Amino acid sequence: MKGFRERPSVGAVLELLDSRLRPLSPEPVPLLETMGRVLAEPVVSPVNVPSFRKSAMDGFAVRAADTQAPAPLVVTGEAFPARPFTGTIGPGEAVRITTGAPVPDGADAVLMAEFAQLQPDGRVIARSPLAAGKNVVAIGEDVARDHEVLPAGRVLRPQDVALAAALGVNVLPVRRRPRVAVLVTGNELLPPGSLPDGFKTADSNSPMLAALVVRDGASVQPVRYVPDDFGITCDAVRAAAAEADVVLITGGTSVGVEDHVPRAVAELGELAVHGVALRPAGPTGIGFVARAAVFLLPGNPASCLCAYDLFAGRAIRQLGGRPRGLPYKSEEVRLMEQVQSAPGRTDFVRVARAGGGVAPVTGGAASLSASVRADGFILVPPERAALFPDEPVTLWLYDA
Numbered sequence: 001m002k003g004f005r006e007r008p009s010v011g012a013v014l015e016l017l018d019s020r021l022r023p024l025s026p027e028p029v030p031l032l033e034t035m036g037r038v039l040a041e042p043v044v045s046p047v048n049v050p051s052f053r054k055s056a057m058d059g060f061a062v063r064a065a066d067t068q069a070p071a072p073l074v075v076t077g078e079a080f081p082a083r084p085f086t087g088t089i090g091p092g093e094a095v096r097i098t099t100g101a102p103v104p105d106g107a108d109a110v111l112m113a114e115f116a117q118l119q120p121d122g123r124v125i126a127r128s129p130l131a132a133g134k135n136v137v138a139i140g141e142d143v144a145r146d147h148e149v150l151p152a153g154r155v156l157r158p159q160d161v162a163l164a165a166a167l168g169v170n171v172l173p174v175r176r177r178p179r180v181a182v183l184v185t186g187n188e189l190l191p192p193g194s195l196p197d198g199f200k201t202a203d204s205n206s207p208m209l210a211a212l213v214v215r216d217g218a219s220v221q222p223v224r225y226v227p228d229d230f231g232i233t234c235d236a237v238r239a240a241a242a243e244a245d246v247v248l249i250t251g252g253t254s255v256g257v258e259d260h261v262p263r264a265v266a267e268l269g270e271l272a273v274h275g276v277a278l279r280p281a282g283p284t285g286i287g288f289v290a291r292a293a294v295f296l297l298p299g300n301p302a303s304c305l306c307a308y309d310l311f312a313g314r315a316i317r318q319l320g321g322r323p324r325g326l327p328y329k330s331e332e333v334r335l336m337e338q339v340q341s342a343p344g345r346t347d348f349v350r351v352a353r354a355g356g357g358v359a360p361v362t363g364g365a366a367s368l369s370a371s372v373r374a375d376g377f378i379l380v381p382p383e384r385a386a387l388f389p390d391e392p393v394t395l396w397l398y399d400a
């Protein structure tokens with residue numbers, strides 16, 4: 001059994017990771033299925049919106065010049081959406097119009113019904129003068145043809161999908177979703193939901209990882225349980241790497257006699273990182289097998305979450321074309337208690353709000369309940385051996 005030799009810094013590991021991964025290729029997807037997907041190319045409008053001069057109000061289409069003096073106008077027809085008035089409005093004339101209807105030729109303003117005085121003979125008088133263009137939406141006023149309306153990289157929102165629909169676009173090029181396989185190692189584990197029994201432990205890492213993977217826009221394959229056996233571990237990693245873009249392996253990452261994962265990854269491909277100057281999750285590993293990026297996530301639940309958040313999630317987001325940084329809101333807060341670290345190491349410290357600032361929650365890397373009690377986490381940078389009360393720190397918030 002060998003211990004960890006050199007542990008690269010978190011920064012060095014992130015650099016390596018970023019240099020090895022590129023967004024997955026685009027795929028065409030029907031518009032209604034694109035919500036939350038990542039746009040791979042900009043959307044350029046093929047049309048003007050609106051494509052005709054459109055009334056913004058119910059009332060009367062008029063010539064603005066005719067409203068400067070309060071003279072009665074003769075109503076010569078009606079205009080409705082998609083049922084235009086086909087004639088031209090001449091001097092002294094008006095056309096009854098509804099919102100969304102094409103403004104007839106000759107008219108350059110719409111008199112709102114509220115400001116129209118109807119005469120007993122059916123003619124209409126403007127109560128106040130109108131400027132040209134009043135209540136008329138110009139051609140291309142909302143969207144001009146050939147203009148970029150959605151940038152590449154956009155995580156599509158409901159209104160984005162709606163705009164594409166308004167432009168007549170019904171298929172969008174979006175990044176392929178990363179496919180993620182999860183392998184759970186450890187003879188001691190029972191499937192999630194099992195009552196912990198004797199020396200056995202219910203698997204809590206895989207439900208957490210599945211939720212994180214979905215949050216980060218990827219699809220997750222059914223979890224596979226792998227006993228602590230070198231040959232079976234190799235077979236499972238090989239099979240997972242053949243069908244996934246990312247393989248997450250929890251447990252068996254360290255240097256104990258039953259920790260087969262690092263050697264399996266090294267033999268099947270490349271173990272680029274094993275051990276990071278980080279606490280918790282120091283035993284984290286990163287490798288590449290076939291075309292898959294493989295993450296060795298320590299078995300302790302808090303370490304597993306930490307290693308996912310800092311490394312695996314970043315890779316998944318990058319492959320999916322999403323912003324690769326931490327997907328949490330941050331805020332500057334005051335630290336209420338001293339936090340001990342060590343020079344050269346990054347510490348991931350779960351904290352809760354306390355006394356107008358934040359304080360570490362109690363519980364080690366094996367404590368999942370500490371992650372549940374935490375409002376978020378802070379990171380102690382490698383150049384600091386400790387953080388002190390009253391210092392400003394960046395709080396990464398678990399809740400938006």
Ligand SMILES: Nc1nc2c(c(=O)[nH]1)N[C@H]1C(S)=C(S)[C@@H](COP(=O)(O)OP(=O)(O)OC[C@H]3O[C@@H](n4cnc5c(N)ncnc54)[C@H](O)[C@@H]3O)O[C@H]1N2
Pocket residue numbers: 003004184185186188189201202203204205206250251252253254255256259280281282283297298299300301303365
């Ligand atoms: N010589 C050294 N030994 C260890 C070091 C070290 O630096 N040098 N680091 C320690 C740290 S820190 C951790 S973390 C562990 C990581 O070890 P493994 O990744 O091999 O994790 P396991 O031993 O398999 O499990 C640790 C712990 O977590 C429980 N576990 C595992 N999987 C799950 C799961 N899916 N759901 C819930 N709980 C799980 C497991 O039962 C153990 O209790 O290495 C140290 N050793």
Ligand code: MOO
Pocket residue numbers: 279280281282283298300303304365366
């Ligand atoms: O870092 Mo281990 O990841 O503390 O339990």
